[in-house]
Amino acid sequence: MAKKKRILVLHGPNLNLLGRRQPEIYGRLTLDQIDRRIRALARQLGVEVETRQSNNEGELVTWIHEASGRFGAIVINAGAYTHSSVALRDALVAVGLPAVEIHISNIHKREDFRRRSMIADAVVGQIAGFGVNSYLLGLRAAVECL
Amino acid sequence: MAKKKRILVLHGPNLNLLGRRQPEIYGRLTLDQIDRRIRALARQLGVEVETRQSNNEGELVTWIHEASGRFGAIVINAGAYTHSSVALRDALVAVGLPAVEIHISNIHKREDFRRRSMIADAVVGQIAGFGVNSYLLGLRAAVECL
Amino acid sequence: MAKKKRILVLHGPNLNLLGRRQPEIYGRLTLDQIDRRIRALARQLGVEVETRQSNNEGELVTWIHEASGRFGAIVINAGAYTHSSVALRDALVAVGLPAVEIHISNIHKREDFRRRSMIADAVVGQIAGFGVNSYLLGLRAAVECL
Amino acid sequence: MAKKKRILVLHGPNLNLLGRRQPEIYGRLTLDQIDRRIRALARQLGVEVETRQSNNEGELVTWIHEASGRFGAIVINAGAYTHSSVALRDALVAVGLPAVEIHISNIHKREDFRRRSMIADAVVGQIAGFGVNSYLLGLRAAVECL
Amino acid sequence: MAKKKRILVLHGPNLNLLGRRQPEIYGRLTLDQIDRRIRALARQLGVEVETRQSNNEGELVTWIHEASGRFGAIVINAGAYTHSSVALRDALVAVGLPAVEIHISNIHKREDFRRRSMIADAVVGQIAGFGVNSYLLGLRAAVECL
Amino acid sequence: MAKKKRILVLHGPNLNLLGRRQPEIYGRLTLDQIDRRIRALARQLGVEVETRQSNNEGELVTWIHEASGRFGAIVINAGAYTHSSVALRDALVAVGLPAVEIHISNIHKREDFRRRSMIADAVVGQIAGFGVNSYLLGLRAAVECL
Amino acid sequence: MAKKKRILVLHGPNLNLLGRRQPEIYGRLTLDQIDRRIRALARQLGVEVETRQSNNEGELVTWIHEASGRFGAIVINAGAYTHSSVALRDALVAVGLPAVEIHISNIHKREDFRRRSMIADAVVGQIAGFGVNSYLLGLRAAVECL
Amino acid sequence: MAKKKRILVLHGPNLNLLGRRQPEIYGRLTLDQIDRRIRALARQLGVEVETRQSNNEGELVTWIHEASGRFGAIVINAGAYTHSSVALRDALVAVGLPAVEIHISNIHKREDFRRRSMIADAVVGQIAGFGVNSYLLGLRAAVECL
Amino acid sequence: MAKKKRILVLHGPNLNLLGRRQPEIYGRLTLDQIDRRIRALARQLGVEVETRQSNNEGELVTWIHEASGRFGAIVINAGAYTHSSVALRDALVAVGLPAVEIHISNIHKREDFRRRSMIADAVVGQIAGFGVNSYLLGLRAAVECL
Amino acid sequence: MAKKKRILVLHGPNLNLLGRRQPEIYGRLTLDQIDRRIRALARQLGVEVETRQSNNEGELVTWIHEASGRFGAIVINAGAYTHSSVALRDALVAVGLPAVEIHISNIHKREDFRRRSMIADAVVGQIAGFGVNSYLLGLRAAVECL
């Protein structure tokens, strides 16, 4: 399958706890269950996805670097790093792949510090607030960017 | 068709100019063409949509009021009023319908005054930056809320 | 009855939903029921009132203009426009009638954006937080200004 | 007379100078004359009032404490302490009596530092700008809270 | 007369009260008298003008839309909406006609909230503070833009 | 017992209401019960304590002055004055005794105005959020400073 | 001696510790020694002075009230209350006596919170930074105001 | 020619470089060419103008002083000093001549620091954004002030 | 020993340099010596502690995740990450263990950027300023939370 | 006369207009008359003064440089440059002479931009608001610094 048909899905810090962590905000699905849904939709849309999770800002930066030439687009839920990481922002700009920023919760109606996304101006667009569906909508959006 | 299967799509000020207005930002489709795509997807998803556009804040408020009892969800691109209208926010909260906020451009990488959405905490979630696709993703998200 | 004995009561956006809208904040009376109570008190105080509601900022501005020469005072619940409308403020200053600003909820203990009233320096005073009673106290205050 | 029928009226710093102090802002009635009007209205409304004045923040705090169990509501013009006193705010919250915040002048159209009320979120509502009438309207509002 | 020789003059909210409203700030001429002076100068400069006034933000937006193809330039006194209307700003950018922003009073020496013009970066330039003469200078400036 | 072995424990405004005041935040122990626990721990640690409470900023300032030469350290819960009192701050600096700032609730996760301590740079350290245990930990910390 | 020849010198919180408190900032003279110097200069200038110190904001307010009719001018070192007390400001405005604000240290080169004087717009002028000499210069300034 | 018929045109720092400096912003005319156009219009309007340029804030201040009694009005393009010079502001207020503030570019749509004019509240009005025409419109405005 | 009796002590970035790093601020004990004191107190209090240090934000996040089910409480000195890490905050909230935030120095009297703790609203309380004793007091506080 | 007995009095921009400029703020004495009063008091105090005025920031900087070794102290009314000039501040720090900052008007009760003195932390103290008397008090203060 050509690189252009491959999409990298990145999960940032604490997302490995999904299902256990504040289910009233983040839902009851585990990260594995979410990844399975993402892969199911990917198959349906005729693209290949690879999903990875890290709690480490530097590792996420490195994975974005490595996506260059191997993937056609990125779906990223940068979690807590969304609000502070210039490094992720610079990495996304540097590799130049179309990226879709997603959030499980609606970050625009939570604490003030969650309202600002540092990576917003390095991505095509943002989807926030639809639970696991944010990933699925994000995957659709990414496919459109291929 | 039951109310729960009907979705109201609201276009705010200046969106009647789509296709003519800054196409490098807002794309080359006219509002009519966009509405046709929305309706096509709606049919595919088995829901009914009604689309309306107004340049008038008060009229948009009234339409949201009238949606209560007639629609099951709202997809709203409040345009310029997104950033200042407490009235739209209060209207959405008052009717209590699930609403999806969408934006054609990625408001988070434009002027500072476009980064704040006054209606954000009255909606389920926000989708921004995917051109006409923002509407289509928004419709999918709204259908999930029915 | 002389103009000086007539008071205009203006209801701003979303107030037509009273009774339906967040009753824990705005109470369970409908706008009609509130208007009836206002009229009852007016009769008791020997003044005539006219009540109007609009979701439209421009219409409220126009009604304030028209009050000049026909009413002796204004009681205004500008709703959401309280917090952003320079136009209402300028209209009130322009007609020069004594005006009383009222709010059903205590705007000073809600969201930050509700704490600032743009019309405050165009009115005699402000009454906020007493539910429907805010209107009745406001009417008494307006009568004192005649 | 039952406690529920008793209302404490508190005057904060400098209000003992009323009548002498900037009459163009605060009116020409002395505090005694105002207290007499308050008592007259109280009799008419069938409640008992007690009025006290202090220039001392700590004393006002203590009086609020002592009101618990002896009064059914508080009308408070905290004067200058309105804008800075966390202690008064905490005292009002602690005793849990319904309280009405009043101001002789319209604090929302004076200096910036007068626009913020620290006690606002510890009271039912606020009445400002109607001169001595602010007290009388405040008494009516307090009676409704009994 | 060719479209390029036609200029639309828009008056925003409250300007219908000119002559009656705070004459020490806004002068003693009525809007009719001002319009007559504008037309007189237009004849002298060999252009045609059309003048309109609305208190309604949405109506002003619509008129700007309609100017496209019918007028060669716009002179706009957006009044109170100057300071808050993203919708007017977007409308002016969308139609792409040269526009001149004018103000009767010098908005830069009044209240803080009047110092910021939201439409400033959608216009060629701004003229403020010269009373009715602001309109006449604005007309001259607009003619230069044809 | 030498002065160096004596510790002054100061309770600021509204702390006399402990046990009655918002027990979900401040706990169910009265000030007397807290003082007894403090004295019990003091005996165990071999120091003498004196506890005082005042609602009056000036009185607290004066007590700090008087501590000089009579006590070896101060444990202070300045309550509401924590957030505004330059006078308490200056008093603590002036007498130069080691002081421990304590708070029953975690002031860093409450209202914004509670996050700033004006006395913080006049004390050795701060302990906040452990209920009555904040006093006991504070006493231990103060004993270390003797 | 006529009232017009009498000057009230007020010392605010912590000034009773002068000589003991941070002598590198506030000098080595005690308050008594300073008062003696003030009285010596007063005699030389042919005026009578009365000096008072309080740590209590309310007491300072009351003393300002009582000065009306008994003194011709006030010299005030409001100490820590300078930076927060609206009550002192209102008291000075209310009594209308010419007042001179003085500070021992140069408040404009210390912590940020000391740079703002709340009482500044209630006084004729301000003298800061000259140690005990600030009082003596302030007395001269006050005598000029008689 | 009487003083009242004479107008001083002041050019601030860097304006001597006009024609050379960022022509896409400031146009291609040199200062000499602009001055010639100003003089031509002056003749047409029946007034006399004198034009001066300085890079030196103090010299501009002095020229404003000297205008008193010799000129009837001032047209000033203060250039970079517009945004910081309290001295120019004070000079304009001190001499009390009607002054018109002009800018070649539309300062309200450039960098943030150019949006604030320190001299705005010392002038009759402001004209910005019309290139050399700003001077000509400014001259017309000044003539109206004579 | 049951999980409920086990406490995880986390040391953030640069704390491995303790003893070498600015001893006037952070004291002269090495991290090893501190850990030994913590363990000694733990034995005395009848709990088991495990101590870990990392300079890596992601590793600290992961350790907090792993604490779930293995420890009954956390004592955390997040060092520099205290002031910026949303990820640590979210991790603490996600695992839901009682946590005690401690700081060797009094962060409230150092640089402005150290005054804000991002993790404050994810912990029970905060102890700052007592050197190594902050850890010991923090351990006592954590034991109370078991 | 020894250098230590010589005082340089500097007048900043626009002060040459004294007597003509806003006499309700700056008084009716001309600069010459003020200088004469300064010299008279100097003689009485046994010191020599030299007074200079400049509208030019750079010239004032140079005069401060030249004062080194020739004067024992400086009295400076920096006028408008007070609020923006880092250069004057640095010059005063560089020469290290004791300096007294004076202002004719009380800058602390005028526009916000006049409340901040950039030179404040380069001077011994500040005297503001006493008209010409500010100079005389400043001279006395400077003599004390010799």
Place this chain on the structure above:
Amino acid sequence: MAKKKRILVLHGPNLNLLGRRQPEIYGRLTLDQIDRRIRALARQLGVEVETRQSNNEGELVTWIHEASGRFGAIVINAGAYTHSSVALRDALVAVGLPAVEIHISNIHKREDFRRRSMIADAVVGQIAGFGVNSYLLGLRAAVECL
């Protein structure tokens, strides 16, 4: 070669992409090519350099720790971490080696968030904007610090 003659050159996140990443901002040299130039200049200056790159904040912190005793100075391009990392700042302060902060681009003319360097007050000086030459100038500056 003695430690004092060894310099550690640290490259922060994303710098491994140099040559590929936004060459119009960061130039066309790869990190390897830059490192070769640095080493060439080092030889010429008679010092030894070691260069390392990491995308990981914690790893950079650890490398700074390890430099202590092994290097005489540090040249650091902290990349995106420059603007947020208190940990890097604390690490540099802790080891106490002279450090030179360099940036390839002129961070002072890019986005606002790049203007603030968190590490600035832990380094000797800063060099920004000279492309690869920033490293070479930084190396010269570091050699001077040995």
Place this chain on the structure above:
Amino acid sequence: MAKKKRILVLHGPNLNLLGRRQPEIYGRLTLDQIDRRIRALARQLGVEVETRQSNNEGELVTWIHEASGRFGAIVINAGAYTHSSVALRDALVAVGLPAVEIHISNIHKREDFRRRSMIADAVVGQIAGFGVNSYLLGLRAAVECL
């Protein structure tokens, strides 16, 4: 020697005092000694330099203007004017010569007002904190720009 080989070195206000002024910050070399070192390095690098110093903002502006056509690059230490001068910024942009901004001290770790450089976006890059070496590194950087 061709213009392209000539570099203008500008010293701003107070730099004529170098060696005398706060040597702990600015070093012990006089401006003459620094200029000699600059010239020595220039000879070594095969370029010609001219150095000038002024305390006058306008004169510095004029010198920048005159550099056009006579010099190939500028090295500028704008001293205090760095932080406020829009005029210097505009002059540098207008002449379009490559310029290098240098500072003797590290302005990023001094007072807040020194952290912002107004000229930063008119220069190639900035070098700060290396004492006289800042000039020498700046000269090297400028030579690279020729």
